Amino acid sequence: MTTAISDREFFLLRLGKTTLRALHVLGIVGASAGFFHATAQTHWQPWWVLAMVSGLLLMIWEIWRSPMWLVQLKGLGSVVKIGLLALCYPFPQYGAVLFGLIAVWSVYLAHGPSQFRHYSVWHRRVLRGKEIKG
Structure with missing residues (x-):
């Protein structure tokens, strides 16, 4: 059974997912310093946490969606x-x-x-x- 959603709800859902994706990419870019340049963990760890949390939320979103x-x-x-x-x-x-x-x-x-x-x-x-x- 499917339920129609309003244009506003679709917009908000899409905006939310796009925001999560943007945060995920930002986290990946920041964490890449630890992989490519062997910088101190204290420099890239917050980005790593952002990448992992946003990635997990994106996976949950996709599973919920379908x-x-x-x-x-x-x-x-x-x-x-x-x-x-x-x-x-x-x-x-x-x-x-x-x-x-x-x-x-x-x-x-x-x-x-x-x-x-x-x-x-x-x-x-x-x-x-x-x-x-x-």
């Missing part, structure tokens, strides 16, 4: 990004390379063809549908 996100490449791709990020802890010498791979993969997940992003590995086909929550 639980199918979890089986589509755009959702699974986000899980892969977290996995690559987790590899930075046991292999800190590869942190810059892994961070770079995450950045490139993020572009494909955000801006790649919809047939790629919306492909469901569970259903083995592209899933499309009206998602009304933002």
Whole structure:
């Protein structure tokens, strides 16, 4: 069952998600100093926290909007990004390379063809549908 939302509600939801994305990118840019330039943790840690919190909120938003996100490449791709990020802890010498791979993969997940992003590995086909929550 779908529920129509007003133009105002759509605008506010879209504005909220765009704000979260902007904060996430800002956090990633700030945290990148720790990966690419080996700066002191005190310099990049607040940006790291911003990136992680905003990223988690974006994931929750997507799952709330459409639980199918979890089986589509755009959702699974986000899980892969977290996995690559987790590899930075046991292999800190590869942190810059892994961070770079995450950045490139993020572009494909955000801006790649919809047939790629919306492909469901569970259903083995592209899933499309009206998602009304933002």
